[in-house]
Amino acid sequence: MQDQENGAADAAAEAAQQVKMQVLTQFVRDLSFENVLAQRGVGGEVSPDITVNVTLDAKKRKPDHQFEVTIKLKVESKNKADEAALFLLELEYTGVFHVEGVPEDQMHPFLLIECPRMLFPFLRRIVHDVTRDGGFPALNLENIDFMQLYRQEIMRRQAESAPKHVS
Template sequence: MTDDTADAPLENGSLANGGAEAAPAIRVLAQYVKDFSFENPNAPNSLREGAQPKVDLQLDVSARAMDESGVFEVDLKINARSERDGQVQFIVELVYSGLFQFANIPADALEPLLLAECPKILFPFARQLIANNSQAGGYPPLMLDPMDFGALYASQRVERSGQPS
């Protein structure tokens, strides 16, 4: 008979066989719409056929510690404004948030996780909300292109440090 508990994980991520270090872990505790607005100010006139619309998209990510237990709230802020022929079609403002819990993460790895990996987890859900609501507003669904949050984070770090890439 073998000892089946030798490699069984414990709650903190370490191994029962006395693993030297606990494994790094990230848990998604919750995801939610924190703030959402869809404005259709010129409907029904803006719903008529016309030139290809111009969409201005702005994206921002922020994070804050909720408590001392390694729980952080990450906000993914997306603002989209669609205009055609100089007239606003619609405006979408979304703050989609998540609660993430980290364990055994080195301090220097926490910021990239919060500002690159967590938004990557949240983005598909935010993208779907925007697509569904722009379609419900009478327009084709606004399908945002996938985002490389790692590259965005790296470029912002370079900008903040003032160093050339």
């Protein structure tokens, strides 16, 4: 009988610790696409060199358990031969999430790793369509390792806050 009570207590504790996440809405906050190549009227062969920069932002919203997570993406394409710009795409894609059951000390990484993972397929589709509709071959973004991105940002912040030694 004691084992059944302990099992029921463990199940209740596990249910209390269960994470609940729901995407309430997602939207394009800002989008800019500039076809520099067409504006310049450059002809000839181009060999694109594409760089993708990603930054993340998360903040608490007024209602309890609601958070806003934004992926800021900057995609630059330059011609390898002469470094001439081909296109520039800037996109801010935001999701509003209802999150419960995440311990306070784990909320920051949860918001900047798990929430962007949920948004990424939609952001990828927008980039694909915008580059194609902008006159270039559709750009299919590679998967982004949001955990690695988070670790790099933490390391960068720690390096910035480390005391500077003067020789």
